[in-house]
Amino acid sequence: MAETNVKTQKFILKLFPEIMVKGSSAKKQMVQQLYSNLQHLLGAIDENIAIRKFSDKIEVVTPVTALEEVRNTLLHTPGIEQVLEALQIDNMDSLEKIKEKVCEIAAPTIEGKSFVVRAKRTGSHPFNSSEMERVIGGYTLAHSNAAGVDLHEPEETVRIELINNQLNIITDKHIGLGGFPIGTQGDVLSLMSGGFDSTVASYLTMKRGIKTHFIFFNLGGAAHEIGVKQVSLYLWSRYGASHPVKFISVPFDAVVEEIFRSTAETYMGVTLKRLMLMAAEKIANDMDIDALVTGESVAQVSSQTLRNLALIDQVTNKLVLRPLATFNKPDIIDIATKIGTRYFAENMPEYCGVISKNPIIHGSYKRMEKEAKRFDYTVLEKAVEDAVSIDVRDIVNDVNKTASVEVVHDLSSGDYTVIDIRADSPCIQTECESIQIPFHKLKTEFKKLPQDREYLLYCDKGIMSQLHAQYLRDSEKRENVRVYRP
Numbered sequence: 001m002a003e004t005n006v007k008t009q010k011f012i013l014k015l016f017p018e019i020m021v022k023g024s025s026a027k028k029q030m031v032q033q034l035y036s037n038l039q040h041l042l043g044a045i046d047e048n049i050a051i052r053k054f055s056d057k058i059e060v061v062t063p064v065t066a067l068e069e070v071r072n073t074l075l076h077t078p079g080i081e082q083v084l085e086a087l088q089i090d091n092m093d094s095l096e097k098i099k100e101k102v103c104e105i106a107a108p109t110i111e112g113k114s115f116v117v118r119a120k121r122t123g124s125h126p127f128n129s130s131e132m133e134r135v136i137g138g139y140t141l142a143h144s145n146a147a148g149v150d151l152h153e154p155e156e157t158v159r160i161e162l163i164n165n166q167l168n169i170i171t172d173k174h175i176g177l178g179g180f181p182i183g184t185q186g187d188v189l190s191l192m193s194g195g196f197d198s199t200v201a202s203y204l205t206m207k208r209g210i211k212t213h214f215i216f217f218n219l220g221g222a223a224h225e226i227g228v229k230q231v232s233l234y235l236w237s238r239y240g241a242s243h244p245v246k247f248i249s250v251p252f253d254a255v256v257e258e259i260f261r262s263t264a265e266t267y268m269g270v271t272l273k274r275l276m277l278m279a280a281e282k283i284a285n286d287m288d289i290d291a292l293v294t295g296e297s298v299a300q301v302s303s304q305t306l307r308n309l310a311l312i313d314q315v316t317n318k319l320v321l322r323p324l325a326t327f328n329k330p331d332i333i334d335i336a337t338k339i340g341t342r343y344f345a346e347n348m349p350e351y352c353g354v355i356s357k358n359p360i361i362h363g364s365y366k367r368m369e370k371e372a373k374r375f376d377y378t379v380l381e382k383a384v385e386d387a388v389s390i391d392v393r394d395i396v397n398d399v400n401k402t403a404s405v406e407v408v409h410d411l412s413s414g415d416y417t418v419i420d421i422r423a424d425s426p427c428i429q430t431e432c433e434s435i436q437i438p439f440h441k442l443k444t445e446f447k448k449l450p451q452d453r454e455y456l457l458y459c460d461k462g463i464m465s466q467l468h469a470q471y472l473r474d475s476e477k478r479e480n481v482r483v484y485r486p
Contacts, residue, residue, distance in 0.1 A: 009067050011060040011074060012161070012168065014082035016178050020056065027055075034058060034079040034181035037242035041077065045069050061088070075174055076238050078207050079181035084159075085172040092167040095127055098160075099139040105169050106158045107144040114150035115140070116157055123164035132162065180209025182242050187211045188321065189248075189284045190293040191276060194228035194348040197295030197324055199235060199341040200332050204323040205293050206240045212293065213245045214392070215283060217252040217276050223474055224348070225249060230467045231344040233395045238340065246287070247395060250279055250387040254379050262374040266360045269303040271371060274315045275380055281316045282384045291319040297327050302359040311363045343423075343440025396466050405469040406482045408456055417449075418456045418484050421465060428458055430484075439468055446472060446481075456484035 019030045035053040038060065042049045046066040052059045062070045074083045087105060092098050102117070117140070119132040127135075137149050140158070147155075159170035190202040192214045205212045214232045218225050232247055255275055263271045280292050296304045303312070313320055324332055336342040390398050408416070411432050418434040419442075420427045427436035437445045439459075449455070457465035462485045472478040 007064055008061050008088075009064050009070075010086045010088045010168065011062070011070070012084040012086055012170075013058040013060065013074065013080050013176070014084065015057065016079055016081045016176075016180065019079065019180065030079070030181055030184050031055070031058070033183045034077075037077065037079070037181055037183065038074075040242050041073050042070060045073065071174075074176070076177055077181075077242070078177050078179040078209050078239065079184075080176035081178050083174040083176050084170050085174075086161070086168040086170050089167045089169070091165055092162065093165045095132065095135055098132070098162065098167055099136045101167060102136050102158065102160060102169060103140040103143050105171075106140060106156075107146075110140070110144060110146040110156045110158070112145060112147055113155040114147050114153075116149060116151055116154040117160065118157055119160050119162065121162045123162070125162070132160075136160070177207055177239070179207040182206065182209050182211055182240055185209040185211075186291075187213060187287070187289045188291045188293045189213050189215050189280055189287065189289050191280060191295070192216050192228050192232055193295070194224070194231050194344065195295070196329075196332050196336045196342070196345045197297060197300075199231055199295075199345060200335045200339070201293055201295040201321075201323045202232075202235055203239060203335070203339050203341070205321065206235065211243050211245060212236075212240060213248070213287065213289070215248040215250065215280055217250050217279070219252050219256055223471060226467060226471050226474065227344070227348045229395045229398075230464070230471075231341055231348070233392060233467075234344065234464075235339075235341065236392045245392050246389050247392050248283055248387055248389045250283070250383055252276075252279075252383055255383050258376055258379040262376065263371050266358055267363065267368065267371045269301075269359045270308050270311055270363055270368070271375070273303050273312045274372070275375075277312060277316045277318075277320070279380060279384050279387075281318050283387060283389075284318055289318075291321055292316065293321045293323070295324055296322050297324045297329070297332070300329065302361055305361055307362045308360070311365065311368050314368075343438075347440055347443045405466055405473065407462070407466075407485050408482050409485060411456075411484070414454055416454050416456050416484070418458050419446075420458050421468060422459055425460075439464055442468055442472070443476075446478065447476070451478075451480060453480065455481050457481065458484045 019027055031053055035051065035058060038051050042051065046063060048063055050061040074080060089101055117133045117137040119129045121129045121132060141149055161168040185208060188205055188210050190205065190212050192198045192202065202212050216225060216228045229247060236245060259268055259271055277292065284292060296309065298304055298306060333342065336345055411430055416432050418428060418430050418432060420434060420436040421439040421442060423438040428434055457469045459465040462483060465483045469481045469483050472481045
């Protein structure tokens with residue numbers, strides 16, 4: 001819908017339906033939590049953004065200079081069902097003023113099309129909503145080039161809300177993330193491998209309003225850990241940045257060695273999963289967390305049959321959530337594509353520490369008990385003791401501790417090629433050669449470039465470029481990569 005020349009944009013946020021059917025106390029608490037989350041998220045964008053909460057919605061008014069970033073944030077914030085964009089016009093104290101203003105704004109959009117007016121009204125007025133729709137619709141039809149009014153299947157719907165003397169004309173409508181506001185449903189610890197399943201499972205718990213921390217079991221691959229840190233940071237910054245969380249890395253290479261020493265080959269896969277849950281439980285206890293999350297899906301691999309999942313769950317008293325338990329793999333991949341983690345998963349470096357030949361499909365409780373007794377659990381205790389926990393916000397600094405990637409600010413200091421690794425933006429223009437390789441293609445495409453040149457990776461905030469430059473240096477042994485930050 002056409003917009004007038006205004007300096008601010010209004011968003012009307014409709015809450016997730018499950019929030020609205022809660023008791024008054026729970027609903028009030030959830031609305032307050034969402035309000036607080038938005039204060040944190042939007043305050044970091046622009047201090048001039050105004051937020052107002054009501055019993056059934058939240059309104060956000062932002063300077064148009066921050067419009068895109070605010071819209072993107074709202075669409076990825078759990079607890080919001082719909083995001084309505086609106087033009088706010090004050091002092092609309094008569095139906096005459098209202099019909100003229102609505103026609104002025106709606107006319108360009110409905111030109112040559114059928115339309116209908118839908119109105120909601122709050123406050124005391126000498127007319128009701130039906131009368132508003134009839135009068136505004138008739139006036140607009142007479143003073144525009146619309147094809148006509150169609151009450152049942154219109155090509156365009158003109159949506160308006162009148163709150164006392166404030167008129168809101170809805171110019172666009174988006175489907176939000178839904179779910180509950182993060183901070184209302186407690187904390188979980190998600191077992192992250194960085195593949196399709198664990199990232200989607202983590203997203204689903206975040207969407208449900210659960211503060212999701214990440215735990216990674218390093219089986220010996222430094223590049224794999226960097227990759228998992230990248231996707232964890234991405235998930236958090238996109239869907240859960242209202243609350244800081246932890247990323248815990250547990251060195252599991254010695255545990256793998258002990259599995260090979262002590263465990264029958266057919267039971268190695270189930271044993272590894274059991275030991276991961278045992279370690280996660282110990283760390284969750286220290287964090288006062290009641291539940292663990294895994295990306296397991298029934299029957300997807302041999303360790304995920306119902307019997308083997310039961311054997312795995314024997315070792316923990318924690319609630320184990322499996323959001324993907326009944327999902328098909330194509331469905332999981334579809335979600336990963338939608339949320340932006342597919343490219344991470346497809347390019348995730350992996351280290352397979354335990355590969356069983358003829359793995360058991362229907363494990364025996366008695367046999368599992370015997371296998372478990374042969375394992376030296378001091379090795380597991382040492383792994384938990386050596387676990388490293390960092391704030392997810394410190395991931396970039398942590399990755400760069402070992403060998404920090406140099407940041408170049410002045411392009412005149414050398415003969416560089418800038419590689420823009422953003423996936424959804426036009427390539428940056430610089431005074432030197434600039435090319436675009438989205439981050440998810442960097443692993444395969446970088447090796448095709450002439451290696452006698454110096455390359456600078458660029459992204460909006462310098463975070464992903466740091467991580468990917470570090471990965472190319474560590475995993476691909478590329479020393480001709482640095483970071484460009486204007």
